[in-house]
Amino acid sequence: MQDFPGRPVLDLTEQEICLVRTGGPVVSYPVGHQVFAAGEVADRVYFILEGLVKIFKLTECGNHCTVALRYTGDFIGLAEVLYGGQRTFYSQVMQEAKMVMIQKSVLESLFLQHPSLAVKVAQIMGARLREAQSCFFELASYQVPGRLALLLLKMAERLGEKSEEGVKIKVKFTHEEMAYMIGTSRPTVTAALKMFEKEKSIKKGKSGEIVVLRLDKLHDWV
Amino acid sequence: MQDFPGRPVLDLTEQEICLVRTGGPVVSYPVGHQVFAAGEVADRVYFILEGLVKIFKLTECGNHCTVALRYTGDFIGLAEVLYGGQRTFYSQVMQEAKMVMIQKSVLESLFLQHPSLAVKVAQIMGARLREAQSCFFELASYQVPGRLALLLLKMAERLGEKSEEGVKIKVKFTHEEMAYMIGTSRPTVTAALKMFEKEKSIKKGKSGEIVVLRLDKLHDWV
DNA sequence: TTTTTGTTGTCAGCTAGATGACATTCAACA
DNA sequence: TGTTGAATGTCATCTAGCTGACAACAAAAA
Numbered sequence: 001m002q003d004f005p006g007r008p009v010l011d012l013t014e015q016e017i018c019l020v021r022t023g024g025p026v027v028s029y030p031v032g033h034q035v036f037a038a039g040e041v042a043d044r045v046y047f048i049l050e051g052l053v054k055i056f057k058l059t060e061c062g063n064h065c066t067v068a069l070r071y072t073g074d075f076i077g078l079a080e081v082l083y084g085g086q087r088t089f090y091s092q093v094m095q096e097a098k099m100v101m102i103q104k105s106v107l108e109s110l111f112l113q114h115p116s117l118a119v120k121v122a123q124i125m126g127a128r129l130r131e132a133q134s135c136f137f138e139l140a141s142y143q144v145p146g147r148l149a150l151l152l153l154k155m156a157e158r159l160g161e162k163s164e165e166g167v168k169i170k171v172k173f174t175h176e177e178m179a180y181m182i183g184t185s186r187p188t189v190t191a192a193l194k195m196f197e198k199e200k201s202i203k204k205g206k207s208g209e210i211v212v213l214r215l216d217k218l219h220d221w222v
Numbered sequence: 223m224q225d226f227p228g229r230p231v232l233d234l235t236e237q238e239i240c241l242v243r244t245g246g247p248v249v250s251y252p253v254g255h256q257v258f259a260a261g262e263v264a265d266r267v268y269f270i271l272e273g274l275v276k277i278f279k280l281t282e283c284g285n286h287c288t289v290a291l292r293y294t295g296d297f298i299g300l301a302e303v304l305y306g307g308q309r310t311f312y313s314q315v316m317q318e319a320k321m322v323m324i325q326k327s328v329l330e331s332l333f334l335q336h337p338s339l340a341v342k343v344a345q346i347m348g349a350r351l352r353e354a355q356s357c358f359f360e361l362a363s364y365q366v367p368g369r370l371a372l373l374l375l376k377m378a379e380r381l382g383e384k385s386e387e388g389v390k391i392k393v394k395f396t397h398e399e400m401a402y403m404i405g406t407s408r409p410t411v412t413a414a415l416k417m418f419e420k421e422k423s424i425k426k427g428k429s430g431e432i433v434v435l436r437l438d439k440l441h442d443w444v
Numbered sequence: 445t446t447t448t449t450g451t452t453g454t455c456a457g458c459t460a461g462a463t464g465a466c467a468t469t470c471a472a473c474a
Numbered sequence: 475t476g477t478t479g480a481a482t483g484t485c486a487t488c489t490a491g492c493t494g495a496c497a498a499c500a501a502a503a504a
Contacts, residue, residue, distance in 0.1 A: 010305055055355075057355075057356070057359045059363050063363045065358070065359045065362045065363055067355040067358055067359060068355065078348060079348035079349070079351050079352045080348070080352065081348075082344055082345045082347075082348035082349075083232055083345045083346075083348050083349045083352075084345075085349075085352075088352055088356070089352070089355070111337070111341055112337070115333070115334065115337035115340060118337060118340040118341045118344055119333055119340045121344045122304055122340055122343045122344035122347055123304045123305045123306075124305075125304075125344055125347030125348050125350075125351055126300060126301035126302070126303075126304035126305050126347050127301070127304075127305040127307075128347075128351050129301050129347055129350050129351045129354055130301045130302065130305075130307075130310055130311070132351055132354040132355050132358060133277075133279075133289040133290065133311070133354050134279070134310070135358055136287070136289055136354060136357055136358045136361060136405075137279045137287045137289060139358060139361050139362060139405065140287045140361060140405030141281050141285050141287055141405075143490070143491085144490080144491070174450085174451065174452090175451075175452070176451080183358075183361065183362030183363075184491075184492090185491075185492055185493080186451095186452090187452095187453085187454080187455090187491090187492085187493090187494095188490090188491060188492075190451095190452060190453060190454085191453085191454085191491095194453080194454095208451095208500095365460070365461085366460080366461075396480090396481060396482090397481075397482070398481080406461075406462090407461075407462055407463075408481090408482090409461090409462085409463085409464095409482095409483085409484080409485090410460090410461060410462080412481095412482060412483060412484085413461095413483085413484085416483075416484095430470090430481095
C-alpha cells in the first residue's frame with residue numbers, strides 16, 4: 001500500500017484547520033461507507049477530523065489494491081479535485097469517520113484568499129508523491145516478508161501505542177486487507193505473520209491486534 | 223515505472239514559463255549526468271526546457287528502480303524541495319537536457335508573488351500522485367506482459383510519432399532500462415518484446431526503435 | 445444456545461519469472 | 475578496418491508465491 005502510515009506528512013496549523021472547517025458541513029460515515037467511487041465527478045474534497053479511510057482501486061476481475069490510508073488531519077480526494085478530473089480511485093471508511101466536506105469551488109476560493117494554504121497543499125502532495133513512489137520501489141524490489149515487515153513498521157509508527165513490551169498497533173486489519181496493501185495474497189500474509197510470530201518479532205494481543213515486539217528484527221527483513 | 227508518459231499532465235502557460243525562466247540560470251547536461259542523488263540537500267528544482275530525465279532509486283545491493291521520466295515542460299526535484307527534506311531519489315539525464323535551475327528561496331518567492339503558480343504546482347503534484355498510485359496498482363495487479371504493454375502504450379502516447387504504419391517511439395530505451403520501469407528483469411523484457419513482435423503488435427524500426435503497429439492488441443494484454 | 449458469517453491456518457499443485465550463464469549481434473571507436 | 479564494450483537473444487534451473495480448497499475458529503446474530 002502506498003504512503004500508508006507515511007508520517008504525519010505535513011500537518012495543517014491550527015489556523016489552517018479552522019479555515020478548512022469553515023469550508024463546508026461536517027459529515028459522519030460508518031465503517032464500510034463508500035466516500036467516492038471511480039468514475040464520479042470530483043467536485044469535492046474531505047478533510048478528516050476523525051477516523052480512518054482507505055483509497056483503493058479495483059480491476060474488472062475484482063482484484064483489489066489499496067494505495068493509501070488516510071487519517072485524522074488528512075485530506076482525501078484532493079488530487080483529482082486539484083487537476084479537475086474524474087475520480088479514478090475508490091474510497092471507503094475503515095473506522096467511523098467525521099469529515100468536513102468541501103466543495104471544489106469553496107476550496108478554490110480558500111486558495112485564492114490564503115495563498116499559503118495552496119503552498120501547504122502543494123507540500124502535502126509532494127510528500128505523498130515521494131511516499132507513493134517509495135511504495136512502488138518497495139513493491140518492485142522486496143519480497144513479501146520485507147514488504148510486510150515494512151508495513152508493520154509503518155503501522156507501528158502511525159497507529160502504535162508504546163508499552164514496555166513493545167508497540168501495539170491499535171487498529172485491527174484483516175490479513176486480506178493487508179494483502180491488498182502490499183500486493184500479495186491472503187494466505188501469503190498469514191504465513192509471513194506466523195513466521196514473524198515464531199521468531200518473536202510480533203505477537204497477537206488479546207483482541208487480535210498485532211503487537212510489535214522487536215522493531216529491529218522486522219527491520220532486518222527489508 | 224511511475225507516472226511515466228503520463229499525459230502532458232498539466233502544462234504551464236506561456237506566462238508561467240516566462241516567470242519560471244527568470245528563476246535562475248539555464249544549465250545543460252549531457253546524457254548520463256547525475257542531476258541529484260539521494261542524501262543531498264534539496265535546495266533547488268529544475269525546469270526542463272529540453273531533454274529527458276529519469277528519477278530512480280537504488281537498493282544497497284544495486285537494485286535499480288525507475289519511478290518516473292520527466293520531459294520538456296516538467297519540473298524535477300519539486301517534491302523534496304516543497305516539503306523541505308533531503309533528496310530520497312536519484313536523477314539522471316537520459317537525453318541531453320537544458321534546464322532552468324531554480325533555488326528553493328527563489329521558488330518560494332515566486333509562489334508568494336504569484337499564488338496561481340503555487341496552485342498550478344499543487345495540481346501538477348496531484349496528477350503525479352494519482353499516476354504514481356496507478357503504477358503501484360498496475361505493478362500489483364498485472365503480470366509482466368501486461369505491464370510492458372502498458373508501458374509501450376504510454377510511451378507511444380508521449381514519445382510517439384504517427385505514420386500510416388503505426389506509432390514510432392522516438393526515444394530508444396534498452397531492455398534493461400525498461401525492466402527498471404516495470405519492476406522485472408532484463409531477460410523477461412526481451413522475451414515479452416519478442417512475443418509482441420511475433421504477434422505483430424510491434425516491430426523494430428531501422429535504428430532499433432520500437433514501432434507500435436497495433437495499439438489494440440497491446441491493449442488486450444492488460 | 446445454535447446458526448451463520450467472516451477470519452484464520454494450512455496444504456498440494458502449479459507457474460511466472462528470477463538468476464546466472466553464454467553466444468550473438470550491434471555500435472562506437474581507434 | 476579490426477577491436478572492444480554494450481545490448482540482445484536464449485536457455486536450464488530453481489523458487490516465491492499464487493490458486494483453490496478445506497478445516498478450524500471466532501464473533502455476531504438469531
